[in-house]
Amino acid sequence: MTGNLVAGPKLWSRRKGTKLLEAPTSTTEAAQNQSEHEFDFDVAIVGMGYVGLPTSLAFSAAGARVLGVDASPARLDVIRSGRADLVDSDRERLTQALAEPSFELTSDPSRLSRAAAVIICVPTPVDAYLVPDLRILSQACQTVVENAVSGQLLLLTSTTYVGSTRNLLATPLAKRGLIPGSNIHVAFSPERINPGTDSFAHEDVPRVVGGITNSCTEAAEALIGTYTRLVHVVSSADAAEMTKLVENTFRAVNIGLANEFADMANSLKLDVMEVINAAATKPYGFMAFTPGPGVGGHCIPCDPHYLLWQMRRLRLSTPVIEQAMNAIAARPGRVVDRIRKILSDRDKSLHAARVLVVGVAYKPDVEDLRESPALEILESLIEEGAVVAYHDHLIPSLRLGDGSVLEHHADPAAFDADLVLMHTAHSSADVSWITPEVNVLDSTFRLPHASNIINL
Structure with missing residues (x-):
């Protein structure tokens, strides 16, 4: 996989206000001609539920400027009030984040264009017939694509079928002239949040990342690496998507076996x-x-x-x-x-x-x-x-x-x-x-x- 490297998302270290890294800049014509964006946020999280909220708090604790985006104003009110269902360590992080001007919540999707990186953390349920219900994910990806700007990293974390990052993000972005690996980065990194369990800190849980191109993978690895200690890189977004399916299918099969026993x-x-x-x-x-x-x-x-x-x-x-x-x-x-x-x-x-x-x-x-x-x-x-x-x-x-x-x-x-x-x-x-x-x-x-x- 190849791709022209462009100025990637500007990420911030755990020492607030200290720039941690920038992806290397290419001298190619595509990179030279891309529009430059000054971002107000290091990362925006789309979907502030059981995965998105802890993820946003992990980034905030690492010193990032975070924008939390959710379609439900009621959900945002619950978070603002501090009543969200969280483990104790994340509840403490929420109290700290709400006191910081660098942590904002909104239901306005147009503000996604102001974030250097956008992470999609929405539910992927099945219907009554056990068929995947992609409506929430498809709508979230469509919203992100519509508000995407050059220089961003778009990262999908919701568990879904193999090829979804390419189908729901990379392909529609290309129709807008935003080419993954050229003037935007697109990758998949499966979430690893265990609700109700405080046994492992976010920074101690290894994360898997795979991009549409090599440069997309590098940008995603850099982003995730700002708050977690170990990032495992795979060859593609497809491989990262399959990784999550293997993890949870392994558990399902063994739980079924335990029930039989x-x-x-x-x-x-x-x-x-x-x-x-x-x-x-x-x-x-x-x-x-x-x-x-x-x-x-x-x-x-x-x-x-x-x-x-x-x-x-x-x-x-x-x-x-x-x-x-x-x-x-x-x-x-x-x-x-x-x-x-x-x-x-x-x-x-x-x-x-x-x-x-x-x-x-x-x-x-x-x-x-x-x-x-x-x-x-x-x-x-x-x-x-x-x-x-x-x-x-x-x-x-x-x-x-x-x-x-x-x-x-x-x-x-x-x-x-x-x-x-x-x-x-x-x-x-x-x-x-x-x-x-x-x-x-x-x-x-x-x-x-x-x-x-x-x-x-």
Whole structure:
């Protein structure tokens, strides 16, 4: 890959106001004739959600001038108020960033032209038929292209199909006369944000980058390198896109396998977590995955479907991935079946039974309901005629697929449930009300063994 180097994005070091680097300038005619832009911001982040906001805070902490862009004024108000769902370290960074004049928030996309680099961090969900829903991503890329100017770096981080950076950014930019590697840079660097987990600082998580041309890759590597310690360069944007699909598909397949082992262990009267923990003592060749009620968020239940969707078009069979994703999709139904059987064994019909779901977020310690298995479980229980409530101090209310709204049941003991489903175990949740008289189906496999607690 080749490309004429031009003046790249002016980046700033962790010492505020100190210029860190500039991409080398070519003496080619294309570079000489390009219009020069003085940028007000080092980086603009498009999409201030669970990926975009932490990313913007990492850049701000590194000393960059940051513009956060989101189509939702309500979301920006939440961020300005400091009420955004963040881990503690990022919450501290948000407080610091909001006090800095170099950190701004806007819903005006025209201001993207004032940023040396633009990073796209928007959701890439699937629809009810598990088909990739590209509307949000396509609109975001279109907006970025319409406001792009020469000398910028445009970096896509949203997980998507292989070739999307080229199709959604490079090709439409070229139609505007902005040629990647000549008078603009375009690259892909998959996000690596783990919501609700503070185990790894942003600067300690290696990032992968791949550009449309070599110079695009160099510009992206320089940008990401301003806040993270290790950048791994791959040969192309396509390779970087595939990297993210491999990461999350690997997790999906192994979670599906862990769920199968849980079912087998249950049939064999074994404790699956005892077995998994024992296997995990092997120092090589094994990585522990744990079972659960299903998979939520916009990564594991969604990302592999972008790969499957693309492979179907190429008529390539992917049976391992397909079976794993089918099993993951069926897991909430498996939970409802277990609830029905447990009640039946106690001479109780699911119809009119009182079922309390504890924890409805898709993972512990986040205020995030996206693709949460709890939603499907609640809907199925209601359809079966059960009397249903949920208890989750991080989720004050939720809306089901039929438009109905459920409110957090603040006093779980007072619900007098026939069966409690432990769906999500928040570290800050009080479970002292679970006495030996409370019957529990534990789909988290985290509660201590007791006669009243049954593992999924």
